[in-house]
Structure formats: C-alpha cells, structure tokens
Amino acid sequence: MTKSQNNTPIAVGIDDGYAYTKIALPDGRLCAIPSRACIGQSSVTWINQAVQRVFEYETGDTTYSVGMVDGAPTRFEGYPVSGLNRVIVQHALQDIGLSGQTIHAVSGLPVNAFYRNNGELRREAIQKKQDSLKQSVHVRSEALPVGISFHEVIPEALAAWYDYVIVEQGGDAILDTDRMSVPVAIIDIGGRTTDYVVVKDQGIIHGSSGSLQCGMLDVKQKVADGIQERFDLETISEQRVAHALETNSVRLHGKDFDVGRLVDHAKKEVVERLLVETRRQLGMGIELDSILFVGGGTVALVEHISDWFPHQVIAEHPAFANARGMLKYLRYVCEGSMAA
Ligand SMILES: Nc1ncnc2c1ncn2[C@@H]1O[C@H](COP(=O)(O)OP(=O)(O)OP(=O)(O)O)[C@@H](O)[C@H]1O
C-alpha cells in the first residue's frame, strides 16, 4: 500500500476515459482498469475474499457494481460527471492501494468538452467535472474510501503535451525548452473520441484542434455486430467482445472460433475515418516539428498508423501519456516550481 508522508495528500494523475481509467502515481506506478460498472448490487457472494472480482460502491444514493461485470455503456454525453464515472475512478484508486488516503488529483475532459470551437473555455462543464469527482463515494466493504481534496481538470490531449515537455530526471523536473518552443501536434486515439491538439508558442491552435467521435469503442461495436451476424446470435456480452478484440478469437458453445479477419476489417474501417480527419486537421503536418501519437488506440492500431507522417513519434506507453501528463501538471505546474 502507498502511504503518504506526514499525511500529505498524494498527487495522482487520473485519466478517466470512456474505455479505460488510467492512474499515474509519483512513485512511477501506472494502473489501468476497464471503465466498466453497472447499476445495482452484484448477485454473487464471494466465498474467498482474495478472489473477489466484483466490488460494490454507493454514491448519490445509488449502488453500483464494478469489476468483472457486464458493464453499462459509458458512451453517453454525461459520463464524465456521472455516478458511474465516480465509482469507476474510486475503484481504480482502491485497486492501486490508496484506500483510506486523501489525494490531490488532475483529470481531463475531451478537447471539445473543454473548449468551444472559438477557443473559449466551457467553464460550466469544467466546474461540473471538478465538483463531480470530489463527491463522496461509499465503499460497501471494510475498505476505507479514497478522498479527493483537490481536483483540477485539463484537456485530455494537452496532458500528453505536458508529459512530452516536462522531463523528469533523478527526482527533478526539467522543462525541455527545445520541445516546448516548436509546434507539435498530439493525436490521442481513445475509446470514444480521437482528440487533436496543436500546441505552438505554448498556446493551443484551436483551428487545428478538436475531437472526432470515433475510437476503439467503434471497433468494438463493429466486432460485436459482426460476431452476432456471423453466428446468428441475439446478444453477445461486452466482456466476450472485449476478449475477441484482444485475442482475435471468440469462444461459443465451448469452442474457439477465429474472428481475426472480422477484427482486422473493423480496425481498417475506423483507421480510414481517423486518417481522413487527421488530414483535415493537420494536412501533411509540414509546419509541425513532430506529431505525437498517444492513447490506447495507438497501441491497438500501431501497424495501421505507422506511416502517416515522416516525423511522427509514438509516446512511451502511449495509453498512459495523458495520466502521466496530468500527474506532472499537478506536481510541477499546480503545486511546484520547475527548473527551465
Ligand atoms: N495495451 C493495449 N494493447 C492493445 N490495445 C489497447 C491497450 N490499451 C488500450 N487498448 C485499446 O485502446 C482503446 C482505447 O484506450 P484508451 O485508454 O486510450 O481509451 P479512453 O482514454 O478510455 O477513451 P477516451 O479517450 O475516448 O475517453 C481500448 O478500448 C483498447 O481497445
């Protein structure tokens, strides 16, 4: 378990996406859990607590089950400020061992939920998100809840830019002035959205930034539809589809079936949409110094996106770039000073 020194709140980066909730801690630990929960208590009694796989939480008078459940879809407008989001974040914090601790956190919103097209801040939405995660969550077990006493919200893909320009070296943080002074684009391929952010002279170029509602959850939906059609199924569980996407095979009636072609086809369809939007936003990126790919979709689609730009870079552990950047923003921009 992580202990805070002198009861000082622990700094935590929380990238609470529609597909996965990613956590970054100052000791370098990273953790991701599927953003998967459902309303109501689970109907399973766990005989051995050590293998418990469904956990119950209460917030705003509603009980939720998190873990190995068939999750309620997170793809709805209000997800970032919902009770569903709150219990999933609480579960991720419990999972990484922060039970009973107070934390300071930075989380994110998709670029178009954070800014209007003209670059104005969507203050109300940002405030709502800030307040939402600070609302209390009750853990329906002996574990103590994790309390969030400070919470700041930044645009998701911009977090990856902070991760790129703030470099940690031997306990110190240094601003990489070379990286900071050149125009850079970030492409964050996520579950529900793909975010674009262009940063130049430390400012966001709003004309080339925004979110496309397309990501790996679209691939998942296409795979689900394809499996249902091919095997003439009325329904298929979300967990089974997630497994099919990871392994290219689906187990039905006790037998494994290869669905690799179906998965590949679904990925290609989404990649085509992403490429069109990428060219629309960034062209060939001639005036950009580099294009940084982040997000879990970057991992899942890596072989399909490898030749989009001659000067593209894939972030280290791309799925965690935003969470790491949120943590760096919290530690070095909100709370501290940094050597330039
Ligand atoms: N290590 C990995 N290997 C393969 N695929 C992965 C990996 N991590 C994530 N993915 C895939 O990438 C998808 C998007 O993950 P990511 O965590 O970026 O989404 P998100 O941030 O929750 O979504 P959004 O940004 O839209 O809210 C996942 O649904 C999963 O299919």
Ligand SMILES: [Mg+2]
């Ligand atoms: Mg994301």
